[in-house]
Amino acid sequence: MSNIREIAERAGVSIATVSRYLNGTGYVSDEASAKIQKEIDAVGYTPNALARAIFTKNSKTIALMIPNITNPFFNQMATVIEECLNKRGYNLFLCNTEDNKEKEREYIEALKSYRVSGIIASRTKCKEGYLDIKIPVVSFENHIASSIITVSSDNYNGGKIAFNHLYDTGCRKILHIKGPKDFEATELRCKGFLDAAVEKDLEIDIVEFETDFKVKMLEDNLNNIKHIGDYDGIFVFNDIAAAVVMKYLKEKGIKIPSEVQIIGFDNSFIGELLHPSLTTIEQPIKELGALVVELLIRQIDGEEVPIKDHLIDTKLIQRETTLSEVVSHSV
Amino acid sequence: MSNIREIAERAGVSIATVSRYLNGTGYVSDEASAKIQKEIDAVGYTPNALARAIFTKNSKTIALMIPNITNPFFNQMATVIEECLNKRGYNLFLCNTEDNKEKEREYIEALKSYRVSGIIASRTKCKEGYLDIKIPVVSFENHIASSIITVSSDNYNGGKIAFNHLYDTGCRKILHIKGPKDFEATELRCKGFLDAAVEKDLEIDIVEFETDFKVKMLEDNLNNIKHIGDYDGIFVFNDIAAAVVMKYLKEKGIKIPSEVQIIGFDNSFIGELLHPSLTTIEQPIKELGALVVELLIRQIDGEEVPIKDHLIDTKLIQRETTLSEVVSHSV
Numbered sequence: 151m152s153n154i155r156e157i158a159e160r161a162g163v164s165i166a167t168v169s170r171y172l173n174g175t176g177y178v179s180d181e182a183s184a185k186i187q188k189e190i191d192a193v194g195y196t197p198n199a200l201a202r203a204i205f206t207k208n209s210k211t212i213a214l215m216i217p218n219i220t221n222p223f224f225n226q227m228a229t230v231i232e233e234c235l236n237k238r239g240y241n242l243f244l245c246n247t248e249d250n251k252e253k254e255r256e257y258i259e260a261l262k263s264y265r266v267s268g269i270i271a272s273r274t275k276c277k278e279g280y281l282d283i284k285i286p287v288v289s290f291e292n293h294i295a296s297s298i299i300t301v302s303s304d305n306y307n308g309g310k311i312a313f314n315h316l317y318d319t320g321c322r323k324i325l326h327i328k329g330p331k332d333f334e335a336t337e338l339r340c341k342g343f344l345d346a347a348v349e350k351d352l353e354i355d356i357v358e359f360e361t362d363f364k365v366k367m368l369e370d371n372l373n374n375i376k377h378i379g380d381y382d383g384i385f386v387f388n389d390i391a392a393a394v395v396m397k398y399l400k401e402k403g404i405k406i407p408s409e410v411q412i413i414g415f416d417n418s419f420i421g422e423l424l425h426p427s428l429t430t431i432e433q434p435i436k437e438l439g440a441l442v443v444e445l446l447i448r449q450i451d452g453e454e455v456p457i458k459d460h461l462i463d464t465k466l467i468q469r470e471t472t473l474s475e476v477v478s479h480s481v
Numbered sequence: 482m483s484n485i486r487e488i489a490e491r492a493g494v495s496i497a498t499v500s501r502y503l504n505g506t507g508y509v510s511d512e513a514s515a516k517i518q519k520e521i522d523a524v525g526y527t528p529n530a531l532a533r534a535i536f537t538k539n540s541k542t543i544a545l546m547i548p549n550i551t552n553p554f555f556n557q558m559a560t561v562i563e564e565c566l567n568k569r570g571y572n573l574f575l576c577n578t579e580d581n582k583e584k585e586r587e588y589i590e591a592l593k594s595y596r597v598s599g600i601i602a603s604r605t606k607c608k609e610g611y612l613d614i615k616i617p618v619v620s621f622e623n624h625i626a627s628s629i630i631t632v633s634s635d636n637y638n639g640g641k642i643a644f645n646h647l648y649d650t651g652c653r654k655i656l657h658i659k660g661p662k663d664f665e666a667t668e669l670r671c672k673g674f675l676d677a678a679v680e681k682d683l684e685i686d687i688v689e690f691e692t693d694f695k696v697k698m699l700e701d702n703l704n705n706i707k708h709i710g711d712y713d714g715i716f717v718f719n720d721i722a723a724a725v726v727m728k729y730l731k732e733k734g735i736k737i738p739s740e741v742q743i744i745g746f747d748n749s750f751i752g753e754l755l756h757p758s759l760t761t762i763e764q765p766i767k768e769l770g771a772l773v774v775e776l777l778i779r780q781i782d783g784e785e786v787p788i789k790d791h792l793i794d795t796k797l798i799q800r801e802t803t804l805s806e807v808v809s810h811s812v
Binding site: 211213216219220222225226228229232236241242243244245246248253256257260264365366393394396397400419420422423424425427 | 542544547550551553556557559560563567572573574575576577579584587588591595696697724725727728731750751753754755756758
């Protein structure tokens with residue numbers, strides 16, 4: 151006789167229902183859930199730490215989905231999130247989804263059976279995967295559903311700041327290299343950049359990269375940009391992609407910033423290591439990471455946390471890839 | 482009545498023994514293990530995918546310990562390892578140990594209770610944590626014990642190649658910035674570098690960094706190096722640390738490579754993004770990752786895999802931070 155059958159019999163439900171309840175997969179009515187949990191409590195089966203987690207629903211483990219582990223920004227975010235979690239007694243497992251829907255789905259399935267205490271989604275490609283799970287979730291960057299909290303930096307305004315900075319340093323032939331269409335954050339950066347250009351009545355060119363930075367991959371995207379030497383200002387959707395653009399321009403003998411000015415986005419550590427050092431829009435990583443963790447833990451602790459968007463301010467970090475502003479402005 | 486008690490009674494052992502067996506913690510005799518497993522098989526308790534993993538001992542999940550998630554080399558290794566594992570139907574969880582013994586120990590404890598199928602240790606600080614676990618382990622870089630396979634690139638010869646390249650490009654006042662004492666790999670790089678210098682009868686200076694790269698951290702180490710401008714060649718223990726050294730030198734107005742030549746180690750993607758691009762010693766990441774995965778899966782599949790060191794060749798990748806060799810040599 152197995153316990154799952156015993157629990158099903160005592161609770162007066164099918165084995166399949168108990169299985170759905172235990173695995174967090176599929177629909178179980180509140181009434182059935184209550185009966186099953188009551189019997190689980192009565193049986194008190196605790197073979198080990200993991201099984202305890204299964205029954206108490208707090209394994210003290212959080213999973214963080216990382217969309218691109220080779221992007222320094224997400225590494226810094228992971229480091230901050232982990233520090234915050236460790237202080238509160240939680241472990242962090244990292245899941246490298248590589249912006250791949252199938253990979254993300256498989257991770258979600260594994261995490262459900264592992265009964266993690268919470269999941270931090272990040273630039274998700276698999277929104278539906280988070281909908282019917284009974285695990286607290288906070289989403290970074292992409293909106294998932296009206297039932298899930300989203301945290302992001304103010305990408306739209308960041309895009310505006312980026313345009314205004316290039317404009318105020320004298321750029322008039324401007325290119326924006328934008329991220330893939332399904333990255334909500336980089337779409338907003340693009341929209342803010344465009345709206346600010348409209349305000350100044352300036353037309354700008356846009357090209358789209360098909361992926362985030364990958365080792366040996368973006369070069370093809372760059373070769374598709376006609377007349378890159380004709381621009382005097384380029385806004386790239388993130389810092390690591392900006393690093394690749396800078397390398398490409400230098401190989402073509404185009405001088406930064408005297409011939410073309412460059413601005414990135416993120417303020418990840420790569421910007422300071424580049425030469426010239428990269429002007430960028432800061433996402434406040436520490437603040438973002440701390441907020442994500444706080445909102446998740448409060449849910450795990452059973453608090454009713456209001457479901458809303460949390461938007462953190464972005465700001466200009468000027469370094470050597472842009473010139474001094476010749477026109478003052480306010481955003 | 483709980484199953485663990487039932488199993489203990491049937492097997493004629495204590496509950497504590499069953500617990501040790503299930504959790505993989507502490508000693509359980511072969512005889513007791515056999516009895517317990519027999520009773521577990523008889524009871525056939527399988528509440529969900531996870532519990533199945535507990536009993537069949539193959540959760541199809543591997544954990545990779547990453548000593549430093551902000552070091553591009555380890556990100557590239559993680560990406561390669563994950564690709565290889567995915568092809569074989571395994572998921573990968575990443576554990577960012579940050580070269581911290583306590584963090585690594587906690588991860589090992591969590592992984593034991595999660596019944597992962599295998600663990601890839603990497604630059605471990607917590608050797609004893611891997612000794613009494615019943616989970617297949619392959620170690621990258623640091624040796625753990627005579628019972629555990631180690632995979633690494635030929636760091637010693639890589640150090641020799643680095644010295645000979647600097648020597649052959651004309652450097653005679655040479656500094657080696659070495660990694661922390663407890664990194665086996667960077668100790669070997671240092672030893673090879675020194676031995677090659679002895680062969681050429683040249684004295685070199687050595688300074689030690691206390692940690693691997695951390696955002697906003699290495700600068701203090703650099704400020705402790707007296708007269709850094711006096712050297713004409715510097716070998717840095719890895720690429721990302723070399724990037725920080727390059728930034729520091731440029732801030733001091735020291736020209737690379739005309740005043741000082743720089744060589745790194747790893748051939749991680751950062752080297753190509755730097756300006757000038759970084760000469761380095763390649764660790765063949767794809768080969769290393771594929772070998773680690775193969776050796777681990779063969780153990781998981783029950784094969785008797787010979788316990789030995791696997792050493793992969795390293796080689797020079799010349800870029801712009803060093804000059805052309807003026808003297809030919811063979812290693």
